[in-house]
Structure formats: C-alpha cells, structure tokens
Amino acid sequence: MRTNIHLDDHLLAEARKYSNARSKRALVEEALSAFIALKAEEKRRWTYKERLDGLRAKTLSVRLRSDTRALLRQDRDSR
Numbered sequence: 207m208r209t210n211i212h213l214d215d216h217l218l219a220e221a222r223k224y225s226n227a228r229s230k231r232a233l234v235e236e237a238l239s240a241f242i243a244l245k246a247e248e249k250r251r252w253t254y255k256e257r258l259d260g261l262r263a264k265t266l267s268v269r270l271r272s273d274t275r276a277l278l279r280q281d282r283d284s285r
Contacts, residue, residue, distance in 0.1 A: 227233040
C-alpha cells in the first residue's frame with residue numbers, strides 16, 4: 207500500500223541508531239514488524255495469565271491431604 211506520511215526526524219534518527227535499515231521505508235517496516243511481535247507476545251502472555259488465574263481459582267477449592275513439599279519430594283524421588 208502506497209502512503210505518504212510525515213515522520214518526526216528526531217524519531218527517525220533515534221531509530222536508525224538501533225537498526226541496520228538503509229532506507230526510511232525499511233526502517234518503518236522493521237518498526238512495524240517489531241511492534242507486531244511485541245503485541246503478539248503481550249497477547250500470548252495475557253492469555254497465559256488468564257489461564258493461570260483460572261487454574262488458581264479452581265484449585266482454591268481443592269484441599270490436599272499431604273503437605274505440598276512432601277508431594278514434590280515424592281515426585282522428584284520417583285524419577
């Protein structure tokens with residue numbers, strides 16, 4: 207897609223310090239790729255956090271008959 211945009215020269219100069227891109231277009235594409243990767247990772251972590259919170263809520267109602275440390279020791283020693 208062809209687009210004309212005004213970019214802050216200071217931001218471009220700062221971004222070039224961290225990039226090997228040879229053109230403004232390559233620099234913008236690299237920045238967009240990095241942004242997408244960052245947001246995808248945030249979403250993956252958020253989904254993991256939601257699943258973990260759900261499991262914690264479910265396990266609150268479960269009472270263990272043994273001490274958790276003893277269970278961990280048994281599991282470790284069985285290997």
